Amino acid sequence: xxxxxxxxxxxxxxxxxxxxxxxxxxxxxxxxxxxxxxxxxxxxxxxxxxxxxxxxxxxxxxxxxxxxxxxxxxxxxxxxxxxxxxxxxxxxxxxxxxxxxxxxxxxxxxxxxxxxxxxxxxxxxxxxxxxxxxxxxxxxxxxxxxxxxxxxxxxxxxxxxxxxxxxxxxxxxxxxxxxxxxxxxxxxxxxxxxxxxxxxxxxxxxxxxxxxxxxxxxxxxxxxxxxxxxxxxxxxxxxxxxxxxxxxxxxxxxxxxxxxxxxxxxxxxxxxxxxxxxxxxxxxxxxxxxxxxxxxxxxxxxxxxxxxxxxxxxxxxxxxxxxxxxxxxx
Amino acid sequence: xxxxxxxxxxxxxxxxxxxxxxxxxxxxxxxxxxxxxxxxxxxxxxxxxxxxxxxxxxxxxxxxxxxxxxxxxxxxxxxxxxxxxxxxxxxxxxxxxxxxxxxxxxxxxxxxxxxxxxxxxxxxxxxxxxxxxxxxxxxxxxxxxxxxxxxxxxxxxxxxxxxxxxxxxxxxxxxxxxxxxxxxxxxxxxxxxxxxxxxxxxxxxxxxxxxxxxxxxxxxxxxxxxxxxxxxxxxxxxxxxxxxxxxxxxxxxxxxxx
Numbered sequence: 001x002x003x004x005x006x007x008x009x010x011x012x013x014x015x016x017x018x019x020x021x022x023x024x025x026x027x028x029x030x031x032x033x034x035x036x037x038x039x040x041x042x043x044x045x046x047x048x049x050x051x052x053x054x055x056x057x058x059x060x061x062x063x064x065x066x067x068x069x070x071x072x073x074x075x076x077x078x079x080x081x082x083x084x085x086x087x088x089x090x091x092x093x094x095x096x097x098x099x100x101x102x103x104x105x106x107x108x109x110x111x112x113x114x115x116x117x118x119x120x121x122x123x124x125x126x127x128x129x130x131x132x133x134x135x136x137x138x139x140x141x142x143x144x145x146x147x148x149x150x151x152x153x154x155x156x157x158x159x160x161x162x163x164x165x166x167x168x169x170x171x172x173x174x175x176x177x178x179x180x181x182x183x184x185x186x187x188x189x190x191x192x193x194x195x196x197x198x199x200x201x202x203x204x205x206x207x208x209x210x211x212x213x214x215x216x217x218x219x220x221x222x223x224x225x226x227x228x229x230x231x232x233x234x235x236x237x238x239x240x241x242x243x244x245x246x247x248x249x250x251x252x253x254x255x256x257x258x259x260x261x262x263x264x265x266x267x268x269x270x271x272x273x274x275x276x277x278x279x280x281x282x283x284x285x286x287x288x289x290x291x292x293x294x295x296x297x298x299x300x301x302x303x304x305x306x307x308x309x310x311x312x313x314x315x316x317x318x319x320x321x322x323x324x325x326x327x328x329x330x
Numbered sequence: 331x332x333x334x335x336x337x338x339x340x341x342x343x344x345x346x347x348x349x350x351x352x353x354x355x356x357x358x359x360x361x362x363x364x365x366x367x368x369x370x371x372x373x374x375x376x377x378x379x380x381x382x383x384x385x386x387x388x389x390x391x392x393x394x395x396x397x398x399x400x401x402x403x404x405x406x407x408x409x410x411x412x413x414x415x416x417x418x419x420x421x422x423x424x425x426x427x428x429x430x431x432x433x434x435x436x437x438x439x440x441x442x443x444x445x446x447x448x449x450x451x452x453x454x455x456x457x458x459x460x461x462x463x464x465x466x467x468x469x470x471x472x473x474x475x476x477x478x479x480x481x482x483x484x485x486x487x488x489x490x491x492x493x494x495x496x497x498x499x500x501x502x503x504x505x506x507x508x509x510x511x512x513x514x515x516x517x518x519x520x521x522x523x524x525x526x527x528x529x530x531x532x533x534x535x536x537x538x539x540x541x542x543x544x545x546x547x548x549x550x551x552x553x554x555x556x557x558x559x560x561x562x563x564x565x566x567x568x569x570x571x572x573x574x575x576x577x578x579x580x581x582x583x584x585x586x587x588x
Contacts (some may be wrong), residue, residue: 064366064374071362075579075588076406077355077392080362081385087365088378095371133579133588183588191586298366306369308494309430312487319486 029230034160037103045229049159050104051120052231054111057097058122060090062115062295066130067139075133082179083136089172096168100161116300124281125212127289134187134194134201140180142202142209142247148173149243150213158230181250188254195255202251203259210273211281213240219278244271334584336403336411342515344399345418346525347459348408349561351391352419355409356569357440358384359576360427369430376476380437383469390462397458410580414563414570421560422505424569431484431494435502438477442538443509444470446531455523478542485546496548507556510535 021040028035035041064087071087074080098108114120125143130136151173154166187198214220214236226232234242248271251258262274283289338344361381368374392405422440427433448470451463484495510532512520519525543550559565579588 061371068366071365072359072575073578077385077389077409079588081382084362084378084382088375091371091375186588193583194586302367308490309369312491313483316483316487
């Protein structure tokens, strides 16, 4: 049913995807033109973007949970306000992104249902638990830092609505990243217990954050066409390396140790990191991370518990419309 | 030396300001509990938005209370190092979120009051309170609009939403009287033009509330017996749990800076 729904967005004309249209499309991409919702596009381009943008949207929404876990326990009113504002921003990012995905012809409800059914993914990182307050700092610093590395190039992505959404998202995201780093600075200048808390957060988040950039280039299944269509502008490994190079000096500034004793700087100045545990990554993607079940359960519960509210809003809107019709008829 | 709890010099103005600050903090905290769990994404944002407004009001009021008190207390000490008996918020605002109808009815009862209250307080002879009122009034006007619209949608929506909204009204009604209650410590402030007499807000509040409840096809209860105690630190059993969560970090690591 869902696959069918995805396919219908291709319209009745999908069979006339001829060579000329494809060539024209690729020429526009090569000339760095933006593709807009009413433009012709290959069915596979539509499909891959729907997948990517909706998964990005799901990530924003599921990503509210690990941080939301600490809103009621934030240790000062200033931190509490900043965290609440940040999580609210993320919900807003989710809404922009669903709107961008909808321009490709699939409704937000259908996309959300796919996620709740476990058929559409969200970022692997949100399947890790926030065990201490320092995790909130580490998420802002590392997770948002990695997200920015991924998202800045998407501001130039070939699909106009996605690129424009990313420009807005990135502005807020860099603000969050600075807030997270500031939490880490405060903790690393604090008591021994606070420093230990900061180190523990870095230890637990470092490798999962490196996995956010996706599988290594040689194993990445979507890379070839995504690069050709300028959805993707840098490879997973290129972005991961950029992130590591930017983050090592920040960890040094904090006086924290990256949990990779084999890490060393090479002659080009790049930091060479040790092998990533791709088995863990695959397990998390397969639903076997530490919080996969909790995250989906929380989203399903919100969805199910809220059903009567959404039904009430619909029923009221319908009654109102009928009353207005009746009045107009009088 | 870090202390586990603070002492507060509750002069009338400090007490008055803390009562309003506690109202905003406790309701803001309750709204923040919804984050990520609301019936729809738009409402997730709206609840967080209102929670943030209230948290902002609380911070301004705590800062002012600290200034008036003139000890070394500050917003975080007020929020994190006072126990249940020192908290002065309205009982209504510490009530658990329950379902969405309960949250919205609580929000509506308070916002309809806060909107009138802050508008009146803009005339306060205390310039700081008048300035806080001017900012808060803009926010509470939004909160009352948002919650009124939901009252009508829920009351005049489906049978189930009507039933839930009515049950929330019935359960929360007894906590509304405290908003209009006046005690001796506030009388002097009213005479000095610093505070306003909340009893005078009851009639316009009831007019707004009845109007919306009526439009929502709901009814106000006949029982007008009202529960009190929050203003004097006699709370429901809910507040202790809320504070143990809110205060856990500063109490676990006394004296740390975050």
